[in-house]
Amino acid sequence: MKRKTYALLVAALALLAAAATGTAFAVGAVGGGDSDQEPAVILTEPTPAEAFAQKFKEQLSVTAGKPNGIEAGRVGITSRVRGANPDGARLARNSPNGGGIFVLPADEGVCIASDSGVEEGCYEEATVSASSVICAPGLPGDQVEVFGVAPDGIDKLTVVLADGSERTIAVERNVFVYRASKEAPRPLEVAWTTAAGERRAVPAHVPEDFRDGRCANPADPTP
Amino acid sequence: MTLKRNVLRMCAALVAAMTIGAIASSTAGAVSWYNYCGWQVAANSACSDSRSGYLIANTASYPGSGDVGVCERVVAAESGSQLSRRCDNRIVGSGTDLNGYGLIWKTATVGNDSNYKHTIDGTAYIP
Numbered sequence: 001m002k003r004k005t006y007a008l009l010v011a012a013l014a015l016l017a018a019a020a021t022g023t024a025f026a027v028g029a030v031g032g033g034d035s036d037q038e039p040a041v042i043l044t045e046p047t048p049a050e051a052f053a054q055k056f057k058e059q060l061s062v063t064a065g066k067p068n069g070i071e072a073g074r075v076g077i078t079s080r081v082r083g084a085n086p087d088g089a090r091l092a093r094n095s096p097n098g099g100g101i102f103v104l105p106a107d108e109g110v111c112i113a114s115d116s117g118v119e120e121g122c123y124e125e126a127t128v129s130a131s132s133v134i135c136a137p138g139l140p141g142d143q144v145e146v147f148g149v150a151p152d153g154i155d156k157l158t159v160v161l162a163d164g165s166e167r168t169i170a171v172e173r174n175v176f177v178y179r180a181s182k183e184a185p186r187p188l189e190v191a192w193t194t195a196a197g198e199r200r201a202v203p204a205h206v207p208e209d210f211r212d213g214r215c216a217n218p219a220d221p222t223p
Numbered sequence: 224m225t226l227k228r229n230v231l232r233m234c235a236a237l238v239a240a241m242t243i244g245a246i247a248s249s250t251a252g253a254v255s256w257y258n259y260c261g262w263q264v265a266a267n268s269a270c271s272d273s274r275s276g277y278l279i280a281n282t283a284s285y286p287g288s289g290d291v292g293v294c295e296r297v298v299a300a301e302s303g304s305q306l307s308r309r310c311d312n313r314i315v316g317s318g319t320d321l322n323g324y325g326l327i328w329k330t331a332t333v334g335n336d337s338n339y340k341h342t343i344d345g346t347a348y349i350p
Contacts, residue, residue: 213308
């Protein structure tokens with residue numbers, strides 16, 4: 001009788017061990033399980049990047065303090081690898097979603113983070129820089145957004161669309177946002193006029209195939 | 224008697240092993256990452272490489288100097304629905320887009336959003 005009990009116990013332990021091994025295999029499969037891929041490393045330092053443009057921080061008037069701070073949990077992956085500091089966040093403007101858009105000092109330039117999570121990016125150059133969001137939980141699936149930063153002294157920008165038309169948008173405390181339907185012409189560039197009267201433009205970074213693919217509905221638990 | 228002793232030894236060994244695993248798990252709160260792609264990608268194209276898993280973030284970056292548009296995309300592996308798609312100059316990440324999709328198996332890709340062939344690095348993050 002005792003032998004049977006022990007045998008059952010051994011079997012149960014074997015099952016436990018198998019389950020543990022199975023879990024290990026499942027974890028090992030992350031990343032495709034390639035034998036030649038680089039081993040996982042602990043994220044303790046930001047990735048290498050270009051030399052820091054100090055004048056950019058100065059132009060964007062990023063100051064320490066947290067009068068209208070952002071929760072650290074709302075700071076996205078790019079800001080984290082770029083060493084953005086949530087304690088130095090400055091509220092720039094409201095997001096179309098509601099909530100704030102913040103400018104954060106980073107190891108190399110500045111980053112943007114937002115309460116809604118839609119606006120997030122990092123910028124090293126001391127000029128107008130644009131980012132695009134084609135799909136994100138806080139962005140309606142049928143819309144596209146172009147946002148970014150502009151140095152002090154630029155209070156309006158022009159979004160140049162694929163059909164040649166233009167939309168003028170305001171810069172509020174160094175941050176701009178343009179949101180439109182994906183049915184509208186593709187945003188190509190963000191342009192502005194310098195104090196010397198020269199027209200400059202940077203890419204809006206909206207890819208040609210931005211209308212392709214279904215964007216998951218965040219309310220759907222199984223997207 | 225010998226059987227009983229052996230079973231007790233096995234129990235002790237298993238408990239010890241499971242305890243060590245638990246400690247390792249509890250202290251492994253840090254994030255790990257896998258690099259992928261890392262080779263030249265044709266103009267305005269996605270890299271043929273990808274990474275799948277219970278990903279929490281994805282980034283695309285251009286390792287060289289100069290301005291190059293890069294894109295990242297994460298889809299739910301089963302349905303193919305996009306969970307995150309963003310483009311930017313030189314580096315772009317999925318922000319906090321994947322925060323609510325922890326238990327969904329995902330596939331991450333990166334792409335070159337410029338008119339010339341460039342090397343694009345992808346990095347997929349796992350808890």
